[in-house]
Amino acid sequence: MEEAKHFIGSEWVAPAGGETIPVLDPSDGQPFTQLARGSAADIDAAVQAARKAFDGAWGATSAADRGRVLYRLSTLVAANHEELAQLEARDTGKPLRQARADATALARYFEFYAGAADKLHGETLPYQNGYTVFTVREPHGVTGHIVPWNYPMQIFGRSVGAALATGNACVVKPAEDACLSVLRVAELAAEAGLPAGALNIVTGYGHEAGAALARHAGIDHISFTGSPQTGKAVTQMAAENHVPVTLELGGKSPQIVFADADLHAAVPVLVSAIVQNAGQTCSAGSRVLIERAIYEPLLDKLATAFNALRVGPSHADLDCGPLISAKQQRRVWDFLDDAQHDGIPMAAHGEVIHEAPETGFYQAPTLLRDVPPAHRLAREEVFGPVLAAMAFTDEDEAVALANGTLYGLVAGIWTRDGGRQLRLARRVRSGQVFINNYGAGGGVELPFGGVKHSGHGREKGFEALYGFTVLKTVAIRHG
Ligand code: NAD
Secondary structure, eight states, rough: OOTTTTETTEEEEEOTTTHHHHHETTTTEEEEEEEEEEHHHHHHHHHHHHHHHHHHTTTTSSSSHHHHHHHHHHHHHHHHHHHHHHHHHHHHHHHHHHHHHHHHHHHHHHHHHHTTTTOOOOEEESSTEEEEEEEEEEEEEEEEEEEEEESSHHHHHHHHHHHHTTTTTEEHHHHHHOHHHHHHHHHHHHHTOOTTTSSOOOOOIIIIHHHHHHTTTTSEEEEEOOOOOHHHHHHHHHTTTTOOOOOOEOOOOOEOOOTTTTHHHHHHHHHHHHHGGGGOOOTTOEEEEGGGGGGHHHHHHHHOOEEEEEEOGGOOOOOOOOOOHHHHHHHHHHHHHHHHHHTOOEEEEEEEEESSTTSOOOOOOEEOOOOOOOOOHHHHOOOOEEEEEEESSHHHHHHHHHHHOOSEEEEEEEOOHHHHHHHHHHSSOOEEESSSSSSSSOTTTTTOOSSGGGGOBBBTTTTHHHTTTTEEEEEEEEO
């Protein structure tokens, strides 16, 4: 991996503009390496390389052979697991064990899509006598992938794994805040035998390299994960070329806990669903809706768990690492200032260890109680380790609260009542529902994506393969 270069056509290429971006370690706020600052010229070179691969060696590769390349890549990721985890931990600030889990998931994405590559097929359709009609699923061509900083490896794996399995050639613009692991994986992909140009990485700022990718006329599909505002801008840019966009935009996911729930099982999951990755998870369980009869006892248990949480540098491998940047830290502080100003009680908070450098971007996990449903803390995505608790009286109120935001990504339902499990699973508006468990981030095999402002389209699982292909209908008249 070469410092401050793009990966285009399987080569390390210096940025056309010659400029770089410093990369900060969130654990101490200090720069430790640099990235190439990509421009429209770099994106154009990457799109051309991808098109050449699609029209050439990669486009001519059979589905089974695409699967074999992805399987070799999965093996190489597994072989380099610790190096990738260390890189991800330093770059994002997340505790090492979380980065290791991300590296394991990355290998699994490539393994899953390796196996799926030759299982996707069309159908034969009944039509008029004298005709044979069938459908084929074809790759879009060149796909653009805009990846955020919270799970660089995992989000890269889920999106690029499915795109490559279906035969697309990819141009990836990872986030300026964290993308070193993605660059290393691109190098491993070349080692796995992926033809030059099938996977290209251009680093840089969103408004420069990202926007150049979103508006490039040579792109056939865009997969975007990030904020709703940027998702809207990317969609508008892509619309200029009528390019389809898959959007994954985060959420304000509720965990609904009824009085009959197994609280012993629920509490650790409720805590980890908001503390994992310092709450910077699109599917973070950031609201806990509690049936009034157990409101106080459950809050006591949650408070005990929050008070025991310890926060520190990634290498200390504690419950929680720093936030990604000073900008993200200010965003979280702004929410907490509002809570204080509006008299929302803080029920508990964790502790940042003394050894944590003062220049790092730390925020102790915080439990807020009695959050009014109309308050921004109950409705907007904080993207930090802040859990908003509120009470409900019955199922109808629980559903109204759960559905009472603009988002709809994931929901957790905790109850032993089978009928209620099924009723709520249907009534809650979200892309995924977990009953008596919660799957923040996990589940390579499970289709994932949102409704409402959480986005549209599905990634992960076999379902993603449909999104990365277009359906062609072939009608043959043979008499
Ligand atoms: P963002 O949406 O600005 O960035 C995500 C990606 O989009 C990055 O690669 C970025 O470089 C790129 N980008 C930014 N502006 C662009 C543009 N004009 N054109 C094309 N690409 C562009 O997100 P952020 O500023 O890093 O974080 C802000 C908020 O977004 C967070 O607080 C959080 O709420 C949300 N977020 C959500 C997720 C998620 O997984 N859903 C991930 C990261 C951030």
